[in-house]
Amino acid sequence: MACLPPETAPRVPAPVPADKRNGADVKAASLAPQGLYRPRYQRTPAMRSPDYVQLSTAAAITLGLIPGKLHRCSCTRCLNLLLTYPEGCRANCAYCGLARHRERETNYADRNFIRVDWPAVPLDEVIERIAAQGEATPFERMCISMITHPNSDADTPRVLERWRARIPHARIPVSILSNPTTMRREDVRELYDLGAEIFTVALDACTPQVFERTRGKGVDSPHTWGTYWRVFDEARAIFGPQRTGMHLIVGMGESDRDVLEICARLHALEAHSHLFCFYPERGSLMDHVPATDRSRWRRVQLARYLIEYAGHPFAALRFSPEGALVDFGMEKGKLDAIIATGIPFRTSGCPGKQREDVSACDRPYGDSPPSNIASYPFQPNGHDLRQIRRQLAEVGKVSA
Numbered sequence: 001m002a003c004l005p006p007e008t009a010p011r012v013p014a015p016v017p018a019d020k021r022n023g024a025d026v027k028a029a030s031l032a033p034q035g036l037y038r039p040r041y042q043r044t045p046a047m048r049s050p051d052y053v054q055l056s057t058a059a060a061i062t063l064g065l066i067p068g069k070l071h072r073c074s075c076t077r078c079l080n081l082l083l084t085y086p087e088g089c090r091a092n093c094a095y096c097g098l099a100r101h102r103e104r105e106t107n108y109a110d111r112n113f114i115r116v117d118w119p120a121v122p123l124d125e126v127i128e129r130i131a132a133q134g135e136a137t138p139f140e141r142m143c144i145s146m147i148t149h150p151n152s153d154a155d156t157p158r159v160l161e162r163w164r165a166r167i168p169h170a171r172i173p174v175s176i177l178s179n180p181t182t183m184r185r186e187d188v189r190e191l192y193d194l195g196a197e198i199f200t201v202a203l204d205a206c207t208p209q210v211f212e213r214t215r216g217k218g219v220d221s222p223h224t225w226g227t228y229w230r231v232f233d234e235a236r237a238i239f240g241p242q243r244t245g246m247h248l249i250v251g252m253g254e255s256d257r258d259v260l261e262i263c264a265r266l267h268a269l270e271a272h273s274h275l276f277c278f279y280p281e282r283g284s285l286m287d288h289v290p291a292t293d294r295s296r297w298r299r300v301q302l303a304r305y306l307i308e309y310a311g312h313p314f315a316a317l318r319f320s321p322e323g324a325l326v327d328f329g330m331e332k333g334k335l336d337a338i339i340a341t342g343i344p345f346r347t348s349g350c351p352g353k354q355r356e357d358v359s360a361c362d363r364p365y366g367d368s369p370p371s372n373i374a375s376y377p378f379q380p381n382g383h384d385l386r387q388i389r390r391q392l393a394e395v396g397k398v399s400a
C-alpha cells in the first residue's frame with residue numbers, strides 16, 4: 001500500500017468546548033429567522049430545513065436576493081440548495097468548510113463552503129421567485145445538497161416535494177447530492193419516486209486511504225468508502241444509466257491514475273465523474289495544503305474528458321511508476337482538436353440544456369480564485385485556451 005504524501009495530511013483541530021457543540025449558541029438564543037439571512041450579518045437565527053435552505057452566493061445573486069456580479073459570467077445555471085440546521089453537518093471532512101470542528105469558532109449558517117458564503121432563505125421564497133420567472137428562468141438545474149444530520153434523510157424529500165409541486169421537471173430538472181452515510185435504499189428510492197432526475201455521491205477522496213484520512217476515522221468523521229460505493233450502486237440500479245454521478249477531488253494525496261481509474265470505472269457503469277480541483281478552504285483542516293498544481297489539474301481534466309466523451313480507452317493512457325499521467329495515447333491532431341473546443345476545461349457536473357458534456361452546475365470559482373481559474377464556469381476564449389495550452393505544456397513529459 002502506497003504511503004500518502006505528508007504535505008497533504010490534515011491538521012489536528014482544537015477541541016470544541018461543550019457550550020459550543022451541536023449549535024448550542026444558536027439554540028439557546030433561539031432567534032426567529034426574518035427572511036433572508038446573510039452569513040455574519042447579525043446574530044445567527046435558528047433556521048431549519050425544510051422551511052429554510054442555504055444557497056450559493058452565485059445563486060443568490062442570480063435570483064436577485066443579494067447584489068453582486070460574477071466575474072465573466074452573467075449568472076449561474078444551477079440552483080444549489082443546501083440543507084441547514086443549527087446543529088450543522090455532524091461529519092468532519094478535512095477539506096470542507098462546513099465540517100463539525102468549526103463549531104468551535106463559527107455557527108453552521110455562517111460558514112464558508114467551496115470558497116463562498118451561503119445565505120439562508122425560506123424555501124418557499126426561493127420557489128416563488130423561480131416560479132415567477134417561468135420559462136425565462138436562467139436556471140437549468142436545481143440540486144439539493146444533503147449533509148450529515150439526523151433529519152437530512154426525512155427533510156430532503158420534503159424540499160423536493162415542495163419544489164416539484166410548483167416547478168415542472170421539463171423546466172428545471174432536479175439532482176440530489178446525497179449523504180450516503182445515513183441513507184437506506186428506501187431513501188434513495190423515495191427521491192427517485194418523487195421525481196429527482198440524477199443522484200450523485202460525493203466520494204471526493206479517490207483511494208480508500210485518502211478517504212480514511214480525510215473523511216473517515218482519521219478525522220473522527222463517520223464516513224466509510226464501502227458505504228459510499230454501496231449507496232452509489234443502489235442508486236445506479238434505481239436511477240438507471242446516465243443518471244448517477246460521483247464527485248472526485250484532485251489533489252488530496254492520490255495519483256492521477258487513482259482518479260482516472262475511477263473515471264473509467266464510472267464510465268463503464270454508465271455513470272459520470274464530476275471533478276473538483278483541490279483548494280485549501282479557509283478554516284478547514286486542510287487550509288494549509290497547497291492547491292493542486294494547474295498543469296497536473298489540466299491533464300487530469302483532459303484525460304477524464306477523453307474517457308467520458310471522446311470514446312478514448314483508459315488503457316491507452318500511459319502513467320509513470322508513481323501514477324502520474326505522462327501520455328494521453330492519442331494522435332496529436334485529434335487531441336489538439338479536442339483541446340481547441342475548450343469544453344474539457346469547463347466545470348464538470350450534471351448536464352444542463354446546452355449539450356451533454358456541458359454542465360449546468362457551473363459553480364463559479366468554487367475550486368479556484370478568478371485570477372487563476374481551475375474549472376471554467378464559462379466557455380474559455382482564445383486567451384484562456386492559450387493559457388490552458390501553456391499549463392498542459394508545463395508538464396513537459398505529456399504528449400499534448
Ligand code: SF4
Binds near residue numbers: 092096098148
Ligand atoms: S459530509 Fe459533506 S458537508 Fe459534511 S463535512 Fe463532509 S463534505 Fe462537508
